[in-house]
Structure formats: structure tokens, C-alpha cells
Amino acid sequence: MPIISAFEKELAIFSDRLKLSENIVIIHHYNPDGDAIGASLGLYNVLKQTGKTVRVISPTFFPDNLKWLPGAKEMKVLGKKTQNDATVLDGADMIICVDMNAKKRVGAIQPQFEKSTAYKALFDHHPFVEDFTDVRISDTSYSSACELIFELIENTYLNQYFNTDVVTCLYTGILTDTGSFEYSSSNPNVFRVVGKIMEYKIDKNKIYNRLFNAWSEDRIRFMGFVTCNRMVVMPEYKTAYIYITAEDRKRFREKFGDTENFVNIPMQISGIVFTAIFIERDNFIKASFRSKGTFDVNMFSAKHFNGGGHVNASGGETYISLNEACKKFEELVKGEYSETLMNYKY
Ligand SMILES: [Mn+2]
The missing domain is CATH 3.90.1640.10 (inorganic pyrophosphatase (n-terminal core))
Known part of the structure; x- marks a missing residue:
């Protein structure tokens, strides 16, 4: 129907x-x-x-x-x-x-x-x-x-x-x-x-x-670099995130859409249920969040990163520095959301 x-x-x-x-x-x-x-x-x-x-x-x-x-x-x-x-x-x-x-x-x-x-x-x-x-x-x-x-x-x-x-x-x-x-x-x-x-x-x-299957060579190398060098895994909280500096974007000649789906890379790790990405843009930090199951990243983003979207996929932005954004995220995961994430069954 x-x-x-x-x-x-x-x-x-x-x-x-x-x-x-x-x-x-x-x-x-x-x-x-x-x-x-x-x-x-x-x-x-x-x-x-x-x-x-x-x-x-x-x-x-x-x-x-x-x-x-x-x-x-x-x-x-x-x-x-x-x-x-x-x-x-x-x-x-x-x-x-x-x-x-x-x-x-x-x-x-x-x-x-x-x-x-x-x-x-x-x-x-x-x-x-x-x-x-x-x-x-x-x-x-x-x-x-x-x-x-x-x-x-x-x-x-x-x-x-x-x-x-x-x-x-x-x-x-x-x-x-x-x-x-x-x-x-x-x-x-x-x-x-x-x-x-x-x-x-x-x-x-x-x-x-x-x-x-339509990416540039630059983008595929960018993805490999980010996976190797810019991914932080917090296994006890079933969480992982990626951060990208403005310099990284320049180095790999980033074009519009190149960082799309990078937030899903850590989700491929067994046991990870919550992922984020923070990207240093010209005058703000662009954030994206993904989750598996009932962990609501729409609410998470609305509450902490001026954004929203869906339960399992949302976007956001913040005007603090990239370092501060990563720190804020880690503190939320280890603090306010630690019990939820540590006990999360999926
Ligand atoms: Mn849509």
C-alpha cells in the first residue's frame, strides 16, 4: 500500500x-x-x-x-x-x-x-x-x-x-x-x-x-590517507571519528563531494556503532554523524553541533576550532553518552 x-x-x-x-x-x-x-x-x-x-x-x-x-x-x-x-x-x-x-x-x-x-x-x-x-x-x-x-x-x-x-x-x-x-x-x-x-x-x-565508481584518483588517495592518518577509534565506546584539516583538503586537491561518505569508513569496523567526521572548512567546521540501530544522531547533532537529519545520519556545523570540535566530541562520548554507548547492543 x-x-x-x-x-x-x-x-x-x-x-x-x-x-x-x-x-x-x-x-x-x-x-x-x-x-x-x-x-x-x-x-x-x-x-x-x-x-x-x-x-x-x-x-x-x-x-x-x-x-x-x-x-x-x-x-x-x-x-x-x-x-x-x-x-x-x-x-x-x-x-x-x-x-x-x-x-x-x-x-x-x-x-x-x-x-x-x-x-x-x-x-x-x-x-x-x-x-x-x-x-x-x-x-x-x-x-x-x-x-x-x-x-x-x-x-x-x-x-x-x-x-x-x-x-x-x-x-x-x-x-x-x-x-x-x-x-x-x-x-x-x-x-x-x-x-x-x-x-x-x-x-x-x-x-x-x-x-x-566515479571518483578521481586524488579522492581515492585522499580516502586512504584519511583512513591511515586521521581516524580515531574509541573501541570501548564503540565509536570512531575522522577529522580533516584545511591543509589535508588542499594536499589532495579536494573537489566538491570528495569527502562524502568518509564518515562511513569507520562504520565498517566490527563493533563500531557511532561515527563522526569533522572537516575544517573556510570559516567553520562541518560535521557529519552516522549510527547503527537506535542511537539517534539527529538528536545528537541538534543538541551539540547545530544540525540535524535522520536517526542514523545527520549533519551539523560548529564555529570552534577543529581541535576543539574533536575534543568536544570525545568528551561527549566519554561523558554524557558513555553509558549508552558502552552498553549499546547491536
Ligand atoms: Mn533525502
Whole structure:
């Protein structure tokens, strides 16, 4: 049974409103991942068949391994110079937000977003979703925004527009947000949706290779360096973390997205249930957290590192030094969370 069936009323409201809209903007969170881009482009490839004007606006750059996706080249990607463009949302009578739970996630164009009188709709799967749109379909039982967008299309008049391009985009987001079905995919619905997607004869091995076996030599060497030299393991607390200095990033000619998934490296050690990464960026420390089981890294990040996300995967940031961030993390693990972690059964 589709999860979206619980949103019958919202779906009807959205669908009616969509039919009246002529100029649609699809937008996702800044620093978009495979799910944000996949959901936006999946929907884009559907809506462009309806004869409406439709644009995807990416608040910031997106990873290279997603550039081959159908429609990616037509996306308007805002850079440092264009992200303050006051006209970027002009003319839109509907703005569809995907894969984001708060309006601040649109980044630098938040003022234009708030000012726009366009009808706003949200399709999301994050916890703690804010009320900032006219209609909202959001449920954390979805693995990904892409799974949700599949059901949105499936359960409205849009279902006549399914094609290989559409499902290729949606499969990409499901694959990236579940870590290739490692997490966030316990709900049988995700496999129902993937089953439907496979009917379009997508080349799933090719998609996998384009997404995950597409790194530069620099990045692979960077990963090896970090694993050897920047990983701290605290076995008694079943915890491990990685830190990366600005100099490390320079040495390995880091490109956008290169450190993605580094936080998962220590998770491959037997017995480790909680991992973190701290990366020295230009004027802040970027943090990410991962866990196995019920240890809630969304709460952990919200409480200590100004972030959030999901139970098993979250991000955050802090304005203390890299050293201080590592120290703070170790102190939390050895202090406030020591009992929980030491006695953690997984
Ligand atoms: Mn997502």
C-alpha cells in the first residue's frame, strides 16, 4: 500500500493546483545530494511533458557524479555570484520544494523564496518538518524524497508521463539515500517502488557505476590517507571519528563531494556503532554523524553541533576550532553518552 494514501486530501489539493499552474519552479536543499537532485529531475522530466514552463533551481553546486542525469544540464545552478539574484523566482506561480524540511534549507535565496507569492508545495521525508508551504506531504517512513515523488506521480494524473528518464532519476535518489539499500529501507514500500521502476528496463548496474565508481584518483588517495592518518577509534565506546584539516583538503586537491561518505569508513569496523567526521572548512567546521540501530544522531547533532537529519545520519556545523570540535566530541562520548554507548547492543 502506498504510503502516500494517507495524504489523499493533500494530494488532491496539490494535483488540482498543479493543473492550474503554468510556471513551475522545483527547488531542493543547498549542497544537494543524489536524492535532492534525483527527486527534482524526476519531477522535472514528468512536468516538462505537460507543456508547462518548468525550471529546476539548485541553490548551490551539486556533485559531478550526478551530472549525467537526464535534465541535469537544463538545471539552473546558483553559484556564489548568482545566489543573490533577486529575480531567480520571478514568474513562478508554483514552487515545489523537495527533500527539505525547513525554508532555511533553500540557502541564500531564502528572502526571494519568502517573498514569492507562488503557491508552495513540499514533498519531504525528514523529521521535524516546518510549516512553510501551502500544502505539505511529508513522512519519515519514506526512504527518500525520490520514493515519495514516485508515489506522487503514480497516484495523480501525472502517471501517464512515467518513462525511463523519470525513473532513472528517481532510482538514483533511492539508491543514494539508502546507501544502496543498506539503511532507511526497512519499509517494504521502497522495494515495491523499485520493483515498479525496474519495469522501465533501467540499466541499474550502469547507474550504480556512474554514481559510486566515479571518483578521481586524488579522492581515492585522499580516502586512504584519511583512513591511515586521521581516524580515531574509541573501541570501548564503540565509536570512531575522522577529522580533516584545511591543509589535508588542499594536499589532495579536494573537489566538491570528495569527502562524502568518509564518515562511513569507520562504520565498517566490527563493533563500531557511532561515527563522526569533522572537516575544517573556510570559516567553520562541518560535521557529519552516522549510527547503527537506535542511537539517534539527529538528536545528537541538534543538541551539540547545530544540525540535524535522520536517526542514523545527520549533519551539523560548529564555529570552534577543529581541535576543539574533536575534543568536544570525545568528551561527549566519554561523558554524557558513555553509558549508552558502552552498553549499546547491536
Ligand atoms: Mn533525502
